[in-house]
Amino acid sequence: MFRFWKRHVNGSTQKLPKTDHARNWPKLLGWTAVPAVLLIAWQVMANAVNQPWLFPPVSEVFGRLVHPLRDHFGLGSLLDNTLISLIRVAIGFTLAACAGVTLGLLMGCVRALRGLLEPLVEILRPLCPIAWLPFAIAVFKLKTVPQLFGVTFSHTILDHVQLGMVFILFFGAFFPILTNTLDGVSGVRRNYLSLARMLGAGRFQCFVHVYLPASLPMILTGFRQGIGTCWFVIIAAEMLPGSDGGIGYLLMYAADLCAMDVVIAAMIIIGGIGALLNSAMHCAMRRFIRWHGKEF
Amino acid sequence: METQNADSSRLAEDFAIAVRGVSKSFRSQSGSGVYALDRLDLTVRKGEFVVLIGSTGCGKTTLLNILGGLEGQDRGDVRFAAGLNREDSVAYVFQHYTLFPWRTLLRNVTFGLEMRGVGRLQRNHKAKKLLRDVGLSDFENAYPHELSGGMRQRAAIAQALAREPKILLMDEPFGALDDATRKDLQQLLVGLWQDSGTTVLFVTHSIDEAVIMADRILVFSERPGRVIKDVTVDLPRPRDSLSSAFTDTFVEVRQAFYSRAG
Ligand SMILES: Nc1ncnc2c1ncn2[C@@H]1O[C@H](COP(=O)(O)OP(=O)(O)OP(=O)(O)O)[C@@H](O)[C@H]1O
Ligand SMILES: [Mg+2]
Numbered sequence: 001m002f003r004f005w006k007r008h009v010n011g012s013t014q015k016l017p018k019t020d021h022a023r024n025w026p027k028l029l030g031w032t033a034v035p036a037v038l039l040i041a042w043q044v045m046a047n048a049v050n051q052p053w054l055f056p057p058v059s060e061v062f063g064r065l066v067h068p069l070r071d072h073f074g075l076g077s078l079l080d081n082t083l084i085s086l087i088r089v090a091i092g093f094t095l096a097a098c099a100g101v102t103l104g105l106l107m108g109c110v111r112a113l114r115g116l117l118e119p120l121v122e123i124l125r126p127l128c129p130i131a132w133l134p135f136a137i138a139v140f141k142l143k144t145v146p147q148l149f150g151v152t153f154s155h156t157i158l159d160h161v162q163l164g165m166v167f168i169l170f171f172g173a174f175f176p177i178l179t180n181t182l183d184g185v186s187g188v189r190r191n192y193l194s195l196a197r198m199l200g201a202g203r204f205q206c207f208v209h210v211y212l213p214a215s216l217p218m219i220l221t222g223f224r225q226g227i228g229t230c231w232f233v234i235i236a237a238e239m240l241p242g243s244d245g246g247i248g249y250l251l252m253y254a255a256d257l258c259a260m261d262v263v264i265a266a267m268i269i270i271g272g273i274g275a276l277l278n279s280a281m282h283c284a285m286r287r288f289i290r291w292h293g294k295e296f
Numbered sequence: 297m298e299t300q301n302a303d304s305s306r307l308a309e310d311f312a313i314a315v316r317g318v319s320k321s322f323r324s325q326s327g328s329g330v331y332a333l334d335r336l337d338l339t340v341r342k343g344e345f346v347v348l349i350g351s352t353g354c355g356k357t358t359l360l361n362i363l364g365g366l367e368g369q370d371r372g373d374v375r376f377a378a379g380l381n382r383e384d385s386v387a388y389v390f391q392h393y394t395l396f397p398w399r400t401l402l403r404n405v406t407f408g409l410e411m412r413g414v415g416r417l418q419r420n421h422k423a424k425k426l427l428r429d430v431g432l433s434d435f436e437n438a439y440p441h442e443l444s445g446g447m448r449q450r451a452a453i454a455q456a457l458a459r460e461p462k463i464l465l466m467d468e469p470f471g472a473l474d475d476a477t478r479k480d481l482q483q484l485l486v487g488l489w490q491d492s493g494t495t496v497l498f499v500t501h502s503i504d505e506a507v508i509m510a511d512r513i514l515v516f517s518e519r520p521g522r523v524i525k526d527v528t529v530d531l532p533r534p535r536d537s538l539s540s541a542f543t544d545t546f547v548e549v550r551q552a553f554y555s556r557a558g
Contacts, residue, residue, distance in 0.1 A: 191393035194366050198388045199408035200459065209407070213398040291397040291439050 056261040064265035072262055075250055082269055084160045085238065085246040089230045091145065091161055092169025096226060099170075100177030101219055105211055107178075108185025121178065129172040129233045130240075136164035137242045160245045165237060172233040173226030180222030184215025217285070217292040224281035231274050311377060312463055312495040313340040313363065318372030319520075320358055332358040334520035335372070340463075342377060345489055345496045347506040349553065350516025356499045357391060359521065360465045363497070364388040380462050387461035389469050394452035395440040401427065401451050402436035408459040419458075426454040430484060446477035453485065457492070464489075466498045470505065482508050486533060503553060507545050508535055515552045525552035 039058050046057035064070075068079040075081065107114040140163040146154035153159055188211055196210045238248030247266050254262035285292070320333040332355035340346045350356055361367040363374060365382045376385065387408075395404045402423050409419035427433050430450040440448055449469050456464060466485075470478045486509055489496055500506055506513045507529060515525035527549055531541055 189393060191390065192396060195390065195393060195396070196407070196411075197366070198364055198386075199455070200383060200411040201407075202411075205411055209410075210396075213396070216398070289398075291441055 053258040053260055056264065060261040061264045061268070064261050065268065072250060072259075073253060073257065075245065075253060078247070078250070078262075078265060078269060081245055081247045081250040081266075082273065083157060085234050085248065086273070087157050088161050088165050088246065089169060089227070089234050092166045092234075093173045093227055093230050095166065096170045096173035096230075097177055097223060100174045100222065100226070101181050104178045104181025104219075104222075105185055105207065105215070108182050108188075108215070109207060109211060114182075121175070124171075125175040125179065127171075129168045129229070130236050132168045132171055133164065133237055133240060133242070136167040140164040140167065142242065142244075162242075162244075164242065165234065168237055169230050169233060172229040176225035176229060177219070177222035180218045180225065181215060184218025184222075185211050187218070188214040217289050220281065220285045220289065224278065224285070227277050227281060228274065231270075231277060235270055310342045311339050311375075312342045312344070312380065313338075313377075313497065314373075314375045315339070315359070315363075316373045316375070318359075318362065318369045318374060320355070320362065320367070320369050331520035333362075333369070334522060336522055338514060338523050340495055340497055342495055343493050345486070345498065345509060345511045346514060347498045347500060347510035347512070348514050348516060349500055349503065349506050349549070350521060351518060351553075352501070354516045354519045355521030356516065357467055360388060360467050360497070360499060363463075364465055376463070384459070385462040386465065387456035387459060387463070388465040389449075389452050389456045389467065391467040391469075391471065394469075395448060395455065397440050400437050400439055401432060401443075404440070404451060405454045405458050407455065412459070423454070423458060426458055427451070429488065430454045446473050446481065449473065449481060450484070453481075453488070457488065457494075460492075461494060464494050464496045466496065468499050468501065471501065478505070479508075483534065485509065490533075503546060503549050504537065506549060507531075507542060508537060513549055515549060525549070527552070 043058045046052070046055050049055045052060060064078065068082075069077045071077055076084075103117075107117060143163045145158050145161045145163065145166070146152070146156075148163065192210050192214060193206055196206050201209060234246065235248040235251075237243065238246035239252040243249045247270060251263055251266035251270075254260075254266065315336055315338045318333055318336045319331065321329045321331045323329055336355075336359065348356055348359070358367065362369050364386060366388075376382070380386075395401075396407065399407065402420065405423035405426055406419040409422065414422075424433065424436065427436055430453055432447060432450055432454070435443065435447065435451075440451070443451070452469065456466075470481050473481065482505060485496075485498075498509065510529050513525075513527040513529060514523045515527070516522065517524045527545065529545055531539075531545065535542060
């Protein structure tokens with residue numbers, strides 16, 4: 001619907017001089033030298049301590065990371081478990097995004113709805129999503145998504161997606177998305193609504209062609225916060241009882257077995273994916289909303 | 297008072313807009329009322345280019361907002377010629393926020409047609425022609441923030457004309473532009489107006505701009521706004537701002553402008 005990417009301004013398309021990399025040396029070193037020094041220090045210290053079950057050397061941890069398909073403790077590989085966590089997040093986040101944006105737009109446009117629901121939102125929002133976990137497990141037991149559709153075992157990754165997990169992930173992403181969308185809609189300038197009205201837009205058309213695009217920057221900010229929260233929440237939830245897989249579960253299981261190399265490998269993966277999700281949202285924002293902050 | 301009577305007596309059959317006894321007041325935050333318009337009468341004939349001139353805060357934008365249906369009047373009557381209605385016949389170029397920042401120029405110009413349900417091919421075709429008319433064909437895929445102020449105003453004119461309005465309201469559209477750009481756009485607008493036969497009601501602060509473009513100039517009083525002088529400009533176009541006839545009209549308007557009753 002929004003063809004932000006199909007653009008090309010004729011005329012002055014000369015290349016601008018590139019950023020001077022030589023001047024950017026702190027950043028360059030930050031990406032190379034600093035981690036290298038850290039890794040070397042780690043390796044040296046680990047060798048000195050010589051208790052790999054407590055403090056494994058870098059080489060052992062990387063040995064785990066370069067074989068992401070190797071099975072650990074019969075729980076599946078690092079990759080398998082990472083995918084389980086990611087699919088849970090994907091499902092919970094998608095549901096939250098649909099619900100959060102729709103309700104945010106509606107509450108932003110319909111005063112009465114906002115009045116009715118805002119107190120409820122303000123009460124539920126500060127509640128840590130993890131606090132929902134016991135309740136979610138009690139209500140949904142260990143029911144999985146395929147079972148919701150009457151399939152006991154689908155023999156796909158979806159067998160690991162419990163409704164309880166989806167439920168708490170939903171709460172992790174829903175409120176950041178809802179409140180950001182709401183702020184976005186409240187911040188839409190009346191001038192744009194007047195302009196749309198003068199050009200013949202009706203109420204519903206204003207909704208689609210003004211409220212939605214005008215609040216898109218805030219919606220994407222909500223997405224970014226929401227997906228970050230989801231990633232935090234799923235790792236914590238997987239470390240708690242009631243879980244049967246996922247990178248957080250593998251981490252906890254390995255810790256119980258004093259397999260610190262697997263623990264640290266899992267930590268690196270968790271951190272890396274968190275950073276990746278965040279920067280992906282950042283790129284989407286920059287790419288789709290070139291006009292953001294450039295109103296006139 | 298005299299000029300107002302003169303104006304209302306001229307309620308001819310060929311009017312496009314007739315404003316009769318329109319008053320509008322705003323309640324300020326402190327609770328005191330401000331009269332923006334007080335028993336305003338004015339008539340714009342079909343196909344006429346009328347320029348409304350008055351100092352800041354005298355209610356010009358308020359009048360256009362009422363005509364555009366964005367605000368209601370407290371009292372009085374606004375009529376459009378038979379066959380014209382607000383939804384389809386009136387376009388309004390605002391003083392600020394004239395384009396959607398999230399749409400390319402092409403999609404800004406097609407907005408009004410899209411709302412009407414015109415198909416994509418047809419509306420793009422028409423918008424491209426309009427962008428060519430205003431000299432922006434190279435920038436149809438640019439976003440408003442990538443353009444200069446003058447280019448944005450050109451685009452805003454194209455956007456307003458896309459729906460083929462019978463009445464075009466413009467609120468200081470060239471207010472923030474440099475002199476040369478302003479002259480260009482004045483010529484462009486007069487050209488487009490002559491081709492289309494649209495009725496134009498144009499607001500400005502600049503007497504020069506008024507005399508260059510108008511068929512008729514209405515000078516507003518200080519707030520609350522009323523028409524205190526109605527000057528018909530009979531000069532042939534294109535107008536030479538150095539000719540003595542031009543200067544005479546300029547002086548006449550200027551005298552009215554600076555002698556407004558407070
Ligand atoms: N929404 C509003 N709330 C309160 N007062 C208003 C509002 N809009 C306009 N006014 C008042 O009405 C008067 C006329 O305003 P208007 O915007 O019509 O002036 P204007 O002639 O367009 O001025 P300018 O040339 O500076 O644009 C102003 O004095 C202003 O204080
Ligand atoms: Mg104004």
